[in-house]
Amino acid sequence: MELFKRTNIDFMYIRWPAIWLSSLINLIGIASFIFLGFNFGLDFTGGTVVEVGYAQPANLVQVRSALAEGGFKEAGVQHFGSTREVLIRLPPVAEGTGSTLGDRVIAALSTDPEVGEVKLRRVEFVGSQVGGELVEQGGLAILYTLIGILIYVAIRFEWRFAVGAVIATVHDVIVVLAVFSIFHIEFDLTALAAVLAIIGYSLNDTVVIYDRIRENFRRVRKGTVIDVVDLSINETLSRTIITHGVTMLAVLALYFLGGQVIHGFALAFLVGIVTGTYSSIYVASSSVVLLGISRADLLPTPKEGPGVDARP
């Protein structure tokens, strides 16, 4: 079976509208970071989360009142995954007392007979100091990854490619974060891990196209820069779509079957795959064109020494 035989799409023809669109999406994303902020998970804000399980579907009103009686008036209560699981969130408290909260929540719930027998599924307590450190480390991790990639691509290709790759990657990170920000989806440590993995993944795609551009610049002697870039994207298009389609299948399985804990992770990846595919064509490749790449930049430097002279 072959879905994409020889395509011949003028990808670069609409590069300007695409660039404007990308810029607009990114601006919206950044505006959302500033004005809407993030729904940071426990890992980053600090606080306490208690997940409990009931034998029967739990009545949240009763759980809330049991908690209020136990002195937890500002507890956030919600179903988690199914109606038998309940997630209770408590805001960060002064240092030193936080670690006992989880036990007290269980005590408050188990003394209330109306809701039924309660089973502890998980308690997570993160001190606000640790949370603050994680935010900082997370930001640094994204930065280090980008720098590492910039260096690698600059060594393997050329500086214009490195810049294009980083612009595309930053674009993807912003889009993924924007989805979390705009839809107010909880952003936790596993979601951050997904963002970092996406940096690698989206780049994977960009590098595949770059690789082809480099190869075609050396092989195809005719045509403009834009022709060569278009040809390269067309030649790799089938691979691009098949690969992402297949990875998407795997991540969809994770999203629907992996359970609540992995939801943020899977979602970040789903968004990342889509934006990564788009960005390797319209951000990474357009950037290289705009930065003024020319055939001469990519021709292998002639080797010096006897090897050249010895040729017949």
Place this chain on the structure above:
Amino acid sequence: MNQYPLWKNLLILGIVLTGLVLALPNIFSQDPAIEVAAVRGGHVTEATAGEIRAALEAAQVPVKRIDTLAGGKLLLRFASSGDQLHAEEVIENTLSDRYRSALTLSADLPRWVRALGLRPMNLGLDLRGGIYVLIDVDMDAALDQALERHVEDIRTQLRDAKVRYVTVGREKGRVVVKFAEVASRDAGEKVIAKEFRDLKMQTLEQDGEFLVTVAQTPAQQKQIQDFALQQNITTLRNRVNALGVAEPIIARQGDRRIVVQLPGAQDPGRLKEILGATATLEYRLVDTEHSAADAEAGRAAVGSRLYKTRDGKPVLLKRRVIATGDQITDASSGFDSQSGTPMVSVSLDAPGGRRMREMTTENVGKPMAVVFIENRTTTKQVDGKPVKRTEKVEEVISVATIREPFGRRFQTTGLDSADEAHNLALLLRSGALAAPIQIVEERTVGPSLGQDNIDKGVRSVVVGFLLVCAFMGVYYRVFGMIANLVLLANVVLLVAILSAIQATLTLPGIAGILLTVGMAVDANVLIYERIREELRNGNSVQAAIYTGYDKAMATIIDSNVTTMIAAVVLFSFGTGPVKGFAITLFFGILTSMFTAVIGSRAIVNLMYGHRRLTSLPI
């Protein structure tokens, strides 16, 4: 023609077979289990197994099997975690006075697998349930305590040297000694300089007073902090061991944090009691004038108290305490330079040393005892409700004769073995925490959630994998099936590596396995698309295979290195579950490159490499 030399094929076969063997332990079920050990002083005997079996039978808890482990432990296996928890309760309620039990998870491996030393992947706490605690050690307090000791020492030194001073105190992270006149300051400076050569000293004149300031150098501060952290880890380890957890992990994290991981543990409240428990030591004189037997019969002498040793022998000790555990600054085991017998050398702080000198001078030739005091909290079920009881446990851990007067530094000799010396030193050191601790992060995962996570993780991997395989088979036909075989080999090799290095598998780690499947697909797709392209360009079949693999290889390496960079950064920054993800991602990329580039090429070579073909089923 596309042919691999025989050695290459054999090598690939060898790697895959090794992978299969290493990954093998993972297919056996992981039983919820309980580890039973005797409490201090007791033994697990053959009768124990029968006793436990009877108790469980009485409570109608089915037990799958009871294994005897090395080190005098029993392992009770259960069919479900419900049975396991029920059994734990039964043992807690009926046998906890003699045995302590710990929840664990144990793979039910056949004897021959175990004989090969093979082990399954280590499951993270999010998969097997357990408690993770991150503890922050108050380093400022540790430094303050060290300074406080210097204050005491300097005061003693000056007094002993008869140098008149106004005050000795702690101010802004240094010791400030005030003198009324220059002459006494200069004399004082000499005294202090003689004893504290490695401290940073400064002389000043301020508001008509003459000062000497003493501060720790950064190197010393580092040393004090390291010591405090190490000491706290030792102390916490002793306390956690008392808790009875199967495989506790207590490790240093960074400059001031300690990670405690208790797989299978379920009661964070109890852990916190144990971690916060106070244990201390006391040095007391043995009352030789009265008999311990009289005291046991209820006729205790005034000023004395009856204690027991670890083996239950009575010892009568004087009520007056000579020195306490928090006055011990260091204790280490070694061998006596004269007699060559095992000994423990102990250092006390200045006030402790002073008292020790006074008491030992008066009591040469008499025995002195070390008492270990611990507040143990036990939970017992009373009328179906857990009731917590804190009891103070006091035990005499060593009795030794005072041979000559001594002060701050002394040695306890006459110990039976090097082991005993080592244990005593550990106990002496572990009495109290070197610096206050605070729990800054805690994660408890219940066993039901852990099992849920495993089930969901495994299900999503299986479904995701099958979806991918189905697509590849339809889209690339025979080559798709080759890719599927290679994908399977990739997962096997990845699991083999993770088992061999005993990496911890977490839920994000399982997601990582699925992602590597995606990545491995990418490598295959790159190669196949390239081969199709070459075929379209009119190349011969063999040339197309050759160039397809050859050209795709550079692209595959380039594109995977970038993901590896991300994985390395993730590993160095992440904790717990995220680290698990980074590890699977990193090794997954390696195995996917190996299987897709070399493994699939070998199969393609074997199937098509030696034939003249006009088309390929791709």
